[in-house]
Amino acid sequence: MVGIFxxxxxxxxxxxxxxxxxxxVVLATVFLLLPIFTIWxxxxxxxxxxxxxxxxxxxxxxxxxxxxxxxKLLGKELILPRNVDKIPYLLSPIIMVAAVVLxxxxxxxxxxxxxxxxxxxxxxxxSVGSLTTIAIVxxxxxxxxxxxxxxxxxTVAQLISYEIPLVFSLLxxxxxxxxxxxxxxxxxxxxxxxxxxxxxxxxxxxxSNIAEIGRAPFDLIEAESELIxxxxxxxxxxxxxxxxxxEFLHAFxxxxxxxxxxxxxxxxxxxxxxxxLGIAYLTIKSxxxxxxxxxxxxxxxxxxxxxxxxxxxxxxxPVSIVHVLVTAGIWSALPEPDLSGGWFARLGEEFPRMALxxxxxxxxxxxSLRLLRxxxxxxxxxxxxxxxxxxxxxxxxxTTGQGAQSNVIVVGTGSGD
Amino acid sequence: MELTWQAIxxxxxxxxxxxxxxAVVTQxxxxxxxxxxxxxxxxxxxxxxxxxxxxxxxxxxxxxIGAIAILVLFAIMLTRRLMGLTISLNQQWPxxxxxxxxxxxxxxxxxxxxxxxxxxxxxSANLPTDGDTAPEVTYITVRxxxxxxxxxxxxxLPFEIVSLLLTSALIGAIVVAREDEAI
Numbered sequence: 001m002v003g004i005f006x007x008x009x010x011x012x013x014x015x016x017x018x019x020x021x022x023x024x025v026v027l028a029t030v031f032l033l034l035p036i037f038t039i040w041x042x043x044x045x046x047x048x049x050x051x052x053x054x055x056x057x058x059x060x061x062x063x064x065x066x067x068x069x070x071x072k073l074l075g076k077e078l079i080l081p082r083n084v085d086k087i088p089y090l091l092s093p094i095i096m097v098a099a100v101v102l103x104x105x106x107x108x109x110x111x112x113x114x115x116x117x118x119x120x121x122x123x124x125x126x127s128v129g130s131l132t133t134i135a136i137v138x139x140x141x142x143x144x145x146x147x148x149x150x151x152x153x154x155t156v157a158q159l160i161s162y163e164i165p166l167v168f169s170l171l172x173x174x175x176x177x178x179x180x181x182x183x184x185x186x187x188x189x190x191x192x193x194x195x196x197x198x199x200x201x202x203x204x205x206x207x208s209n210i211a212e213i214g215r216a217p218f219d220l221i222e223a224e225s226e227l228i229x230x231x232x233x234x235x236x237x238x239x240x241x242x243x244x245x246x247e248f249l250h251a252f253x254x255x256x257x258x259x260x261x262x263x264x265x266x267x268x269x270x271x272x273x274x275x276x277l278g279i280a281y282l283t284i285k286s287x288x289x290x291x292x293x294x295x296x297x298x299x300x301x302x303x304x305x306x307x308x309x310x311x312x313x314x315x316x317x318p319v320s321i322v323h324v325l326v327t328a329g330i331w332s333a334l335p336e337p338d339l340s341g342g343w344f345a346r347l348g349e350e351f352p353r354m355a356l357x358x359x360x361x362x363x364x365x366x367x368s369l370r371l372l373r374x375x376x377x378x379x380x381x382x383x384x385x386x387x388x389x390x391x392x393x394x395x396x397x398x399t400t401g402q403g404a405q406s407n408v409i410v411v412g413t414g415s416g417d
Numbered sequence: 418m419e420l421t422w423q424a425i426x427x428x429x430x431x432x433x434x435x436x437x438x439x440a441v442v443t444q445x446x447x448x449x450x451x452x453x454x455x456x457x458x459x460x461x462x463x464x465x466x467x468x469x470x471x472x473x474x475x476x477x478x479x480x481x482i483g484a485i486a487i488l489v490l491f492a493i494m495l496t497r498r499l500m501g502l503t504i505s506l507n508q509q510w511p512x513x514x515x516x517x518x519x520x521x522x523x524x525x526x527x528x529x530x531x532x533x534x535x536x537x538x539x540x541s542a543n544l545p546t547d548g549d550t551a552p553e554v555t556y557i558t559v560r561x562x563x564x565x566x567x568x569x570x571x572x573x574l575p576f577e578i579v580s581l582l583l584t585s586a587l588i589g590a591i592v593v594a595r596e597d598e599a600i
Contacts, residue, residue, distance in 0.1 A: 013421070130487075
């Protein structure tokens, strides 16, 4: 691209800037147009999960449904409620979309096609992703609306908490590869995908990412039934559409990043020689992960806020920390295999490392799930005891209905047992 | 001096940093001040990128903007009464301005060639003067930072001490926030 501008007679520095600019615009536009398709996918899949048909009027299988929707949104007025904090209010959707689009820069689409192969690619993904929090807080505060503000409160608590297991589980593939560069991470998965080494880390990464983008079952930020739409309650027209766009794009990009980190990215037969195949492999893998995310979204009910926090701090964080320590221990204890042979030779050489890590990771998952189950049984036991006591009127819960006989009024419960 | 693209980027990021910092102290709306603080920190991240320190830049965005500034905003949102405040809380700005000037002077003397005549030496990174060619830029990778943090000859002791300090701060925070009955 830079070469073309140099041929056109531009000075070298200017040509580099213009060439990169065109590349950025093309890449960003492709990804910005993706939600037009993924929104249709999402609506169709959601409909099937709920035993409906979904969009089926515009185009074959309703595939063109998003186009009239976009036109409709473009035609709507952007309402500016009285007393909003104008600059944060209007800036917020822009920051939201920009922060999400920035992630595209480090995604390796094929062996030679990548926005920029930063030496800190994986860290860049996390740090850019955290910028969406700012947009949500600005929207929540700028809207001057109590529901929006509540949504923003929840956002801060949730996103900052879930960043911790996210970073820890991201650390594990980085540990195995020994590099933060996305392209190096993909090249490492030439023999086995990282999900075969550390499936538990992959699951934790996906779960904390779903929480990070605030989708069901972690959609307390929006929670239609409690907060109407949370931080974006006051937005209309294109500003609302931008939040919507950012959410869908972010969800899809998370699937892409997951495929890159754990499912081998563009790796596949012949991908080294034919870049287009690499893009195709990555797309297929990403859509499979995206479908799994939709599956979770459509199946599970929303968490309660304290359950959400407890799940993060008492389960995901400890498990991911233990996982990092165990993987680091195993990895540094094992000798580096000889990876100079052909593909099948490397497959054999790499196998012991892979198998040992797989076993360790599965053991971590099994042990932590058993502990969780034990805790759940205890909790169920405790609750059934409390319920039994309340039914036999032995528990000083409240005095409703028989206030005349009893004058014990204890509001706080649970401290006695 | 030739105006390179790096120079233009440098001026933009400097303007973001300085302008953001100035707005933080002049804004009367405390929420806006916090947002400008983010802008200023973002400019600093950009300067790190120009200094070929991408790791620092990413950490700057992740930790300072993504976590610390967000927590500042969170604290502000919880103290709702502060939001409509349009008067300054105290009259300490002359003292603050004086402190700032002194700090600026010290930095100017120590870190730039201006102080050569007075101090006889400076700690600046051998800024090229007109005659010199630009010094060789060494690129420090994340791996080198990691090795420096975990080897005996590197910074393993300070690193561990800081970790201990942060852990004790964390435990202290939990103890402070905890309800009395639980202790």
